[in-house]
Amino acid sequence: MAEKKAFVTGHPIAHSRSPKIHGHWLASYGIDGSYQAIDVRPEDFAAFLGSLEQSGLSGGNVTIPHKEAAFAGVARRDHAADEIGAVNTLWFEDGVLWGGNTDGYGFAANLDDHAPGWAANGPAVVLGAGGASRAVIHALKERGIKDIRIVNRTLARAEELGRHFGPGVSAHSADAVDDLLADAGLLINTTALGMHGDATLSADPAGLPDRAIVTDIVYVPLETPLLAAARARGLKTVDGLGMLLHQAVPGFERWFGRKPEVTPELRRMIVADIEG
Numbered sequence: 360m361a362e363k364k365a366f367v368t369g370h371p372i373a374h375s376r377s378p379k380i381h382g383h384w385l386a387s388y389g390i391d392g393s394y395q396a397i398d399v400r401p402e403d404f405a406a407f408l409g410s411l412e413q414s415g416l417s418g419g420n421v422t423i424p425h426k427e428a429a430f431a432g433v434a435r436r437d438h439a440a441d442e443i444g445a446v447n448t449l450w451f452e453d454g455v456l457w458g459g460n461t462d463g464y465g466f467a468a469n470l471d472d473h474a475p476g477w478a479a480n481g482p483a484v485v486l487g488a489g490g491a492s493r494a495v496i497h498a499l500k501e502r503g504i505k506d507i508r509i510v511n512r513t514l515a516r517a518e519e520l521g522r523h524f525g526p527g528v529s530a531h532s533a534d535a536v537d538d539l540l541a542d543a544g545l546l547i548n549t550t551a552l553g554m555h556g557d558a559t560l561s562a563d564p565a566g567l568p569d570r571a572i573v574t575d576i577v578y579v580p581l582e583t584p585l586l587a588a589a590r591a592r593g594l595k596t597v598d599g600l601g602m603l604l605h606q607a608v609p610g611f612e613r614w615f616g617r618k619p620e621v622t623p624e625l626r627r628m629i630v631a632d633i634e635g
């Protein structure tokens with residue numbers, strides 16, 4: 360059988376870690392396949408999508424800034440993509456181009472790995488109301504969390520998400536956060552605020568109950584200021600790297616026909632890359 364080819368596209372794309380993740384799995388399982396980064400400018404993205412089948416590509420990942428254009432450009436979408444409003448994974452089924460979103464799956468699978476039983480630990484406080492927040496809220500709803508509290512600097516964006524996701528999802532401004540944390544079982548940061556070591560929205564994990572789990576979708580640095588504060592408070596913490604690794608699983612399985620494992624070895628390899 361011919362080599363199967365997949366890709367990740369974004370602009371810029373050089374720093375994507377996806378080729379390392381998929382390359383590791385292709386080598387580990389001895390699969391005759393390839394996964395390459397393709398830089399596509401926004402103005403060329405529609406033509407790129409249209410050329411996929413002819414290029415003999417089995418599918419691929421889509422990242423910033425193309426996730427919304429991919430959402431609009433595919434022929435069919437899975438339920439998660441519709442709920443999240445963005446597509447990060449493309450594949451063909453019977454010649455039809457499908458788009459899915461695996462970010463929520465990756466978020467939940469990371470917690471399954473490191474904090475089993477987490478979904479019984481509501482209510483959840485979600486910091487941020489951007490694209491990443493939508494994926495997280497989708498996953499929380501799917502796992503049956505009934506009280507999801509979005510806290511955002513710009514209240515109107517949180518309210519928009521509250522309307523989109525419906526009952527059980529409420530919107531709050533940043534000054535309400537301490538009250539919201541007092542009985543919460545899960546605190547999730549979806550903003551990029553921890554990225555450069557800045558303070559997160561002023562959510563202080565000191566106010567959480569002892570049973571609370573704190574997670575961050577940011578993974579550079581692995582221990583964000585929020586996670587460090589939660590750990591100092593003695594709370595269970597889960598870093599965001601596992602979300603990146605797990606969101607890659609469904610795509611690999613579709614393109615190459617084998618469900619890959621997120622192993623400690625893969626994690627070590629990507630940690631070395633981040634720290635290198």
Ligand code: ATR
Binds near residue numbers: 486488491511516550
């Ligand atoms: P992503 O797709 O990564 O979620 P996004 O859609 O740009 O990115 O959303 C970024 C999120 O981080 C938003 O919730 C944003 O808050 P606003 O809606 O108020 O802009 C939040 N954010 C970014 N920078 C921030 C800052 N300096 N202080 C507080 N929140 C910030």
